[in-house]
Amino acid sequence: MSAPSSDALLERMMRLHPKVIDLVLDRVWRLLAALDHPEQKLPPVIHLAGTNGKGSTQAMLRAGFEGAGQSVHAYTSPHLVRFHERIRLNGTLISEAALSALLDECLAANGPDPITYFEITTCAAMLGFARAPADWCLLETGLGGRLDATNVVERPAMTVLTPISMDHESFLGDTIEKIAGEKAGILKRGVPCVVAPQTEAALEVIEARAARLGVPLFVHGQHWHVWEERGRLVFQDETGLLDLPLPRLLGAHQVANAGAAIAVLRQLGQTEAACEAAVLNAEWPARLQRLRKGPLAEIAPLAEIWLDGGHNPAAGEALALHLSGLAKRPTHMICGMLNTKDVRGYLRPLAPHVETMTAVSIPGEANTLSAEDTATAARDSGLEAFTAESVESAMRRITATCPDARVLIGGSLYLAGRVLQTNA
Structure with missing residues (x-):
């Protein structure tokens, strides 16, 4: 008898919880414990949250690290055509055999207990990441941050907050302040955070939480700046100025996304060549x-x-x-x-x-x-x-x-x- 396909396993996962979205972390912690805590065995994690630009910023980070010869796991959602797009192991989309095996293992470990589709598939991704060596692991939140299934890594290498605006109000709150509070829930005590352009209201919430947790912030407009000048991207922080090509990803908003990615790379000690690879090599379908x-x-x-x-x-x-x-x-x-x-x-x-x-x-x-x-x-x-x-x-x-x-x-x-x- 042949092993079940990933599509069949994912269909079973859809039936494990009556709700598509149910924001608590208890079920995730339970399953991760049953899987022997893969979230504690990941390569250095960069955790991204925000309303817009998460995927583009992550794509540029991946391109930057890979351009410097480093290996990267990446997790994103939703997928466009096939679920496999959500999980990259060492830069390559997960294979059908590997995905099916991980999903089957997570279903067996979870048993009949309720768990949402996003929660169990996130656990499957972390299990895969924990078993494959890499230099970096990029985790993108699905919805919000504080109670998102990805928010289980105790001490990431860095967090990133991309621009925050109104979206998912029924789950995250009906004001920018409430939504920013949920997104800023990924901040961890003492772990640095790169902050992309924000409204004043969102930034106040982020800065207040950072102050409580002793989080070093690297904020657009304060600690780093990025702009387009004469068909080039110019980035400046306390270590100096970079003159780079414009992002391969189209749209004026990608200049700010590129700035956030470059700020992360600079804080992590990456070279100018890595920053150039970030803007030149990133690919992210269905974004202009x-x-x-x-x-x-x-x-x-x-x-x-x-x-x-x-x-x-x-x-x-x-x-x-x-x-x-x-x-x-x-x-x-x-x-x-x-x-x-x-x-x-x-x-x-x-x-x-x-x-x-x-x-x-x-x-x-x-x-x-x-x-x-x-x-x-x-x-x-x-x-x-x-x-x-x-x-x-x-x-x-x-x-x-x-x-x-x-x-x-x-x-x-x-x-x-x-x-x-x-x-x-």
Whole structure:
């Protein structure tokens, strides 16, 4: 009899808890104890939390370390096409055999006890990381920080707080201060923390918690600075100035993400070559990704097609800033979102830069907002809006009247994953 596939094991894990999200750490601690505490056997950990930019910052950190010849484990979520994307062992996506074995072992150790999908899969990732030697282990929180399943490492090498804004209010709180308090829950006594650009309200919360725990902070605008100048990235901290290429990842917001990654690398004693590799070599799909090949490009060969998984107001503002800097071209949007997101807050900054928006439901996603409801929110945000049955039909509708349109597909990482899956 053949061993069960990772898909079959993951499906079993989905049924272990009635809730997708249930923020406590008791179940994680129980399973980690049953697995002989892999969280205590990890390579030096860099733990990242924040609302936006976690994945991009982590991708640049990984590129920097690897550019310096060092090996890196990395954990991120959600995945776009396959679960394997969440776990990188020594820089390589985990194999099917290795993933299935880890999942099977965690299911056996957990037994019938309730545990969420994210909790048990995080334990599986840590088990894999603990067994494979590496120089560094990058852990990205899934949601929040204080009660996130990744927040079990007693003393990481460093923590990182990327920009904090409004998102997941039903779990983290309805103010920036409350959300920042949850994100800052990853701070550990005496462990240094790099802080990316923050609102004044968020920074006050972070600084207060850091003061209580004796955490050395390295804060953007105080201890390090980053900016674009004449097509270059300039970074400065107390040790000096770096003149680097602009990030390979597109968008003005990636300059700040690069700054956070460079600040971490500098604090950990990495070389200028590592910092340059961070900005030049990082790859992170569905973040202002240009689609040049595949079925969508075949539908609209003259169109300029962009894919982005941003889904909250801050992401909408970042996209709007990027669109404002592009060459003039008729711009249309295809949008699908989850029913848990602030749709109007996301779309409002985009309205001045987009001529029409065609709404779709996210295929195969139980929590999708209907195309009709997304279109209504778009009209409330000042956009001329339509609906379509699929991204492909939306593309045909747009390019039938504007064949050389710029088309932005966005609103959800889940929609971006479906696009990448069908557009390979």
